[in-house]
Amino acid sequence: MLRYKKYINYILIAILILGSFSIYYFKQINKNKEYVLKINNEYIYKEEFLLYLSEQERIFEEIGGVDIWYTDFDGVPAKDIAKNNAINSIIFLKAIVNKAQSLDIQLTKEDENVFKEKALSLKENINIAYNIEIPLYICEKFEKEKLIEAKVYEYITGTFVVDEKDFQKYFENYMKKNNYEINKINLDYIFIKNNNAFNAKEKANNISKSINTEVDFNKFKEQPFIEVYKNVYLEKNTFEKNIQDKVYQLSENSISSVIEGRDGFYIFKINKLLKQDIKEIEKTIRDEYINIKKTEIYSLQTKNWLSDIKVQRNSEILSNI
Structure with missing residues (x-):
């Protein structure tokens, strides 16, 4: 009788183990159906994809402002181009990370601290932007692979030496096309940040109507979601490109109209x-x-690395992002 009970117990334990395995296996199958991309044997899910997509959105808006999303390029909506750019960015990065192993490129303990700190900030910002909870480990993976790529970039381009004749030709041509940058601009500015407390655009328009060149911008300084900066010298890449281009067109002792940026x-x-x-x-x-020049060298060197990458796209999931 005792032996019979013992067999029953073994059977029950086996059933529980089999049941648990079946549930796990079922979850994995369903999860794998929800992937955005499969690169070699690695699945890229929506949360990770959004990190790359947010980078592309930032790049697009720095070039053309937030209105760029209402633009088509040869009949293709900007959002679809951004999505495809994100896919290409992922494929390229995975190829770099894959190659880094054979180049014996490794991260130090200090590097680990750096990418983990960046991941915390990324997680906070991306959750606000997309109203979605992205796990910290995915943010850490993203920042870790970006850091590996930076090390590969340095490995390939670290010995680059400037060709002075070629540079002088480049510089002369640049100055012909961008002679407005000869002026160094000293400015004050007000930034009205996007928020849930009030309509930032409406607030900006009201402020714009109430100021002239004699008004001290500091009068708006203590208001929530409003930042004031004075006596700033404009430097290249201080602002998004579309904003900076508009500032360069302004004359001395003048005030701009309201200019929309990515965040306000x-x-x-x-x-x-x-x-x-x-x-x-x-x-x-x-x-x-x-x-x-370094980017040209890097692109040329890494071009063949993509041949080892196999990519599957989940069109149904991609179309809903």
């Missing part, structure tokens, strides 16, 4: 236009030139 609305007051030292401009453009 700006009003600028131009205090002074000063002629820049040509050497300062050349230094900035030299850095830009070096980045362009």
